[in-house]
Amino acid sequence: MTTQAGTWPSSHQVGLRGEGSKRLKQAFGLARAVRSYPRMIRKGDKFDPLDVAKQTERMVCRDGARKYTAFYATGVYGGIATGYVVGCCLRCFFCWTDFSRDFPEAYGEYYTAEEACENIARAAKKWRVTKARISGGEPTLCRKHLLELLELIEERDEVKLFILETNGILFGADESYVRDIAGLKKVYVRVSLKAGEPEAFEARTGASREFFGLPFKAVKALLDNNVRFHVAAMTDPRIMPPEERRKLIERLAEVDEFLAANLEEEVCDPYEGTLVRMQFYGLDPVKFFGRKGLGAT
């Protein structure tokens, strides 16, 4: 990220020693971390998504618990119970989620895996759905929490299928994570690709182009470990040029032709968070979506 932390006074300069000095250093360190944490991106911003994953985990994971903002059911997938988690390691300018992605320290409450499982199962029962997921943020952050939650879901009669929606960064970075979920009977994964070329990946997500291959590595790892999954991609033609779409599909087909044929192609919708992020990025949402697309008459 291009944001700079600025210059902070040393403890010596402000005249503190011992315990006071230590606390002040910690406070300055925290303030520096808060200021340098990538939030919404502008064109040209870039960061290490694995580093951002770690930074985000420090804000949203605590002793096996994870921050959630809500538990509910919604109509997607024909009806699905949802736990809305806080925090992500990418900063896509077209992202639909609320502002908890950008300000994870300010949103949500911590839930243990048991509490999250109970709330998800309760939502499934209340709305008479048998599918569940965690959505909003990136579910694979807080590995311990996710694995405990998935183990608990295995035992719940209310949930028959758990859809794990991921950007594939952490699965791609560590195949052992994929192996950890491979034996779980209710788990189904949806990997969402953001780009078909490294430069476009960096421009759209803020994550440096050298990490472009990680979601594809995740796809390969899921396939190799016989996990049930499909791939989605933000191929909206207003965002992704046709040639890049072709490259993405061909790259996916090199891994497996069925995955490419069954690719879910995503369209960008004008959610509140999307509009703000687009504007911050330097795009005019009215031009992007058109007045008609924004619901104007």
Add this chain to the structure above:
Amino acid sequence: MALHDAIKALLELCELEGEDVALKSLCSAFGIEVPRELEGLEDLPPRVALAIAYADRKLRQLLKEVASEVLREKLARSPIGKLPGGRIE
């Protein structure tokens, strides 16, 4: 309808609606019988049902063959059609 043709039709219909309706509803809307091989998956979204079927070793080869055909067509066209607004530069 032969299984090959039914799977091909389903993969193509997924381009219209693959995530938010149940397989049985999509099949019913387009007058396709849910293939016997996909029994037990009727209540899942079609794309999810097909992906789960693909994890089944018995169906994998057939799905691969159908995928090759569908893929050629998929690459040849724009997926979404005309959207309001315009492409970013």
